[in-house]
Amino acid sequence: MTETPRFFDELSDPAGAPRPPYRQFDEWFQAEDIRRLRQKSVDAETFFRRTGITFNVYGAKEADERLIPFDIVPRIISAREWAKLTRGIEQRVRAINAFLHDIYHRQEILRAGRVPWQLIANNEAFLPKMIGVTPPGGVYTHIVGTDLVRTGEDDFFVLEDNARTPSGVSYMLENRETMLQMFPELFSRNRVRQVSDYPTRLRRSLAACAPPASSGKPVVAVLTPGIHNSAYFEHSFLADNMGAELVEGHDLRVVDGRIAMRTTRGFQPIDVIYRRIDDDYLDPLSFNPDSLLGVPGVMDVYRAGGITIANAPGTGIADDKAIYSYMPDIVEFYTGEKAILKNVPTWRCSDPESLKYVLDNLAELVVKEVHGSGGYGMLVGPAASKKEIEAFRAKLEARPANYIAQPTLALSTVPILTKAGLAPRHVDLRPFVLVSPDRIDITPGGLTRVALKEGSLVVNSSQGGGTKDTWVLEE
Numbered sequence: 001m002t003e004t005p006r007f008f009d010e011l012s013d014p015a016g017a018p019r020p021p022y023r024q025f026d027e028w029f030q031a032e033d034i035r036r037l038r039q040k041s042v043d044a045e046t047f048f049r050r051t052g053i054t055f056n057v058y059g060a061k062e063a064d065e066r067l068i069p070f071d072i073v074p075r076i077i078s079a080r081e082w083a084k085l086t087r088g089i090e091q092r093v094r095a096i097n098a099f100l101h102d103i104y105h106r107q108e109i110l111r112a113g114r115v116p117w118q119l120i121a122n123n124e125a126f127l128p129k130m131i132g133v134t135p136p137g138g139v140y141t142h143i144v145g146t147d148l149v150r151t152g153e154d155d156f157f158v159l160e161d162n163a164r165t166p167s168g169v170s171y172m173l174e175n176r177e178t179m180l181q182m183f184p185e186l187f188s189r190n191r192v193r194q195v196s197d198y199p200t201r202l203r204r205s206l207a208a209c210a211p212p213a214s215s216g217k218p219v220v221a222v223l224t225p226g227i228h229n230s231a232y233f234e235h236s237f238l239a240d241n242m243g244a245e246l247v248e249g250h251d252l253r254v255v256d257g258r259i260a261m262r263t264t265r266g267f268q269p270i271d272v273i274y275r276r277i278d279d280d281y282l283d284p285l286s287f288n289p290d291s292l293l294g295v296p297g298v299m300d301v302y303r304a305g306g307i308t309i310a311n312a313p314g315t316g317i318a319d320d321k322a323i324y325s326y327m328p329d330i331v332e333f334y335t336g337e338k339a340i341l342k343n344v345p346t347w348r349c350s351d352p353e354s355l356k357y358v359l360d361n362l363a364e365l366v367v368k369e370v371h372g373s374g375g376y377g378m379l380v381g382p383a384a385s386k387k388e389i390e391a392f393r394a395k396l397e398a399r400p401a402n403y404i405a406q407p408t409l410a411l412s413t414v415p416i417l418t419k420a421g422l423a424p425r426h427v428d429l430r431p432f433v434l435v436s437p438d439r440i441d442i443t444p445g446g447l448t449r450v451a452l453k454e455g456s457l458v459v460n461s462s463q464g465g466g467t468k469d470t471w472v473l474e475e
Contacts, residue, residue, distance in 0.1 A: 069466035088341035098334035125316035137437035142310035199241035
């Protein structure tokens with residue numbers, strides 16, 4: 001008989017007393033009428049619907065846009081906890097940028113045998129067209145979303161590094177705006193660090209990465225696939241709040257060696273493209289010739305120093321789940337330090353011994369596609385039926401190199417509001433990191449995703465998860 005796992009409760013200590021970050025909140029909550037709070041929860045949903053914050057679920061039978069459920073109980077992090085996290089995140093992001101520069105130039109880490117060359121050469125996220133290309137300012141990952149989970153007082157693990165086009169920042173901002181409107185009195189009791197200046201910081205960070213061809217105040221544009229994309233709300237939201245242009249591929253063309261956008265005054269050059277489309281669709285002349293989303297010739301302009309693309313093409317090699325298992329080595333190789341933030345133990349199914357272990361223990365493990373995202377294409381062994389496990393076993397045996405496996409972590413819990421009052425649910429955290437040539441800027445907070453089903457460990461919105469406001473307290 002297996003022992004029921006003990007989960008770290010971020011709200012309460014083992015004696016049931018509120019932990020220091022939650023003391024002020026707990027005092028306030030105890031004095032509140034639960035009916036008022038339930039009504040506030042309904043009001044919050046109305047606010048989100050009115051604002052238009054929706055997402056699409058790919059592959060869903062209903063093509064309707066959905067609201068991500070929002071829970072009104074904040075996730076609260078102390079200044080001490082946050083200080084440790086920021087040190088670890090900054091170290092990791094520096095290592096990722098150094099790794100990307102190395103992989104597309106001298107490949108010292110491969111020569112040293114710290115990462116197998118096959119893992120790079122045979123990886124679909126590796127872009128040979130980026131070999132020898134140095135982005136403006138030497139920055140590859142301008143925006144990083146580092147997914148973290150917590151298992152104890154001081155135990156944080158990196159679940160994955162989102163180095164391509166991390167999403168979710170609009171939810172972080174709107175969650176905070178909603179809480180400020182609903183519960184202004186809570187913010188007078190707690191000194192919470194602000195996140196609302198993220199668009200300004202993003203604009204400043206992107207402008208600092210302008211290419212050599214730029215002159216005057218850098219012009220920034222957000223490149224979106226269009227209104228049918230699941231994150232279109234976020235694209236338009238960020239463009240609007242940054243004071244940047246929102247453009248689609250057909251709005252842009254190459255003019256006199258620069259990328260220019262169509263305006264009422266003719267074509268005007270732009271300096272920085274914050275792209276929200278995948279590498280494959282970026283330039284039909286360099287990648288997928290059928291792409292209608294990108295800009296023909298943008299890669300030639302990029303290589304010539306005429307445009308900055310954020311994030312740089314080819315950054316996907318750094319957040320590939322097969323590479324993930326080498327991140328502690330990568331951090332040590334480029335920083336000379338042990339990784340502050342730990343990795344989750346990982347079995348690479350491409351290795352025959354690891355594969356055997358995974359196949360023998362499928363019911364206890366989480367198995368993920370190397371290139372998967374959004375919670376799709378994964379198996380959560382403890383929550384899966386025998387039939388689902390056997391179906392997944394066949395896929396794993398057919399393409400073992402396509403998968404990694406990890407233990408089922410005892411994710412920490414934070415409270416959500418239910419009909420009966422507060423109840424614990426599992427969470428993760430995605431802080432957002434901005435990188436420019438002279439600084440790394442980590443927004444104090446991030447997106448907390450919460451598994452709304454009791455006992456569930458799957459927090460993805462596409463799989464039924466919700467979000468919360470994330471508070472980082474001042475010292």
